[in-house]
Amino acid sequence: MNTVWALANVVVLEMVRRKDFYVLFILTVLLTGTAGSVNLFNDRSIVRYLKEICLLLIWVSGLVIAITCTARQIPAEREHRTIFPLLAKPVTRAQFLLGKFLGCWLATGLALALFYLFFGLVSASREHSWPVANYLQAGWLHWMMLGIVIAFTLLGSIVFAAPSSNGTICFVCSAGMLLLGRHLNKVALSLAEPLQSLLYGLYFVLPHLELFDVRDLIIHNWELIPWGVVALATLYAAAYAAFFLFAAWLIFRRRALN
């Protein structure tokens, strides 16, 4: 486990010392600040729309940070040849992949924490209340969802050599699942066989990322989700992340490095 932590620590340090995260954060701060300063028609419910826009920004930023950070990990190790002195040490390929996954997931978690903290402060300043438990549930499920995306992107970075193509594919797939995932079964009904069975199959096999999107908890101050359901969702995310990591290891374990 020490090896996995050591690897993860380097990934987190890399994110902290790179500029991409700060650019996204400053952009979100500026957009949120600008939107928050507007007082349209003296409408108090306008705050909800602002919250919706800001949370959408956080979701897009979260996806961008998770995918770009993960997609470059293995290609950069190969391009800069840092993978050679690393794997010349007693590091197994499984530890290497786990370390990269853990690092990207923790780095994304740190970024999310900062985004949600900022958003919470702005929101509390307008609404004079801060339902911390709602923020915790929404943030936690968001982070779990990104765990699946990170594992999927790591698998993609072994299959596709170029980080840009991998990043694009992963972003399209993730956004596609978030937007269309819940409608796949309805679309399947309108199709003829064998497409119907194929789409139904995909509906049951693909990870339903949209289940983790509980932004309404914060926007409308809805009642908390039962903690047992949150735990089940966490297990669901862990199972998919483990599946993608296992697939990545199967491909990577015997790959020649030269």
Place this chain on the structure above:
Amino acid sequence: METTLSIENLRVEYRSRDLGESTKVAVRALNLRVGQGEVFGFLGPNGAGKTSTMNVLLGFVPPTSGTARIFGVDVREPIARQRIGYLPEQTYYYKFLTAEELLRFYAGIFQIPKAETEQRIDAVLKLVELDHARKRQIKTYSKGMQQRAGLAQALINNPDLLILDEPTSGLDPIGRMKVREIIQRLKSEGKTVFFSSHELGEVETVCDRVAILHQGELKTEGRVSDLLREHSANLEQIFLNLIGFTSQP
């Protein structure tokens, strides 16, 4: 003398990705044995199979057939790499880390206790003369300094076997001399050094034994002094002769 590294009937093939292209044999029927405390020079022109052999020793490439062992352990087992240090040719390290952080990271992989880690970092940074720049990010280092940082990471676990792939490549004469001094110092400490180099003068000075590889085949192997006496020539002439190079008049 105890065997540190042994290679038996090693064959390495690379399958071409292009349709219709045949399989390329990088190393064929290679047998080698390196004893404890030896400085062993692994020589050959570009494409001779040196890096492929090293890649097998380090577990980067699986052998097509044959075996390679380090300290008696099959190189496919990660534990075989616990007592080795490796310096690749012209590697760029994590540029956003300082030398100190880089070494702490690698020490963590070897699970060296914290107090010992700090002692090892101090010792290797002094040895490679990077102590003054230990808190600077590697991206600010010159090429020579990066190579010395590489040497430091190869030494962090106090290895019994060092595998160096062209350690003086791209270094100025002072940098080369420093690397040579470090190799000689390691030899005096009883470490085994296995290194490839194109600098034959340097190999002649530093190595106890050499092996010359050409087109994946071992052309000769032996003590440097014996080879020089047998051929009545310097190592460069022996090398050129063995690879079939004839100079144009």
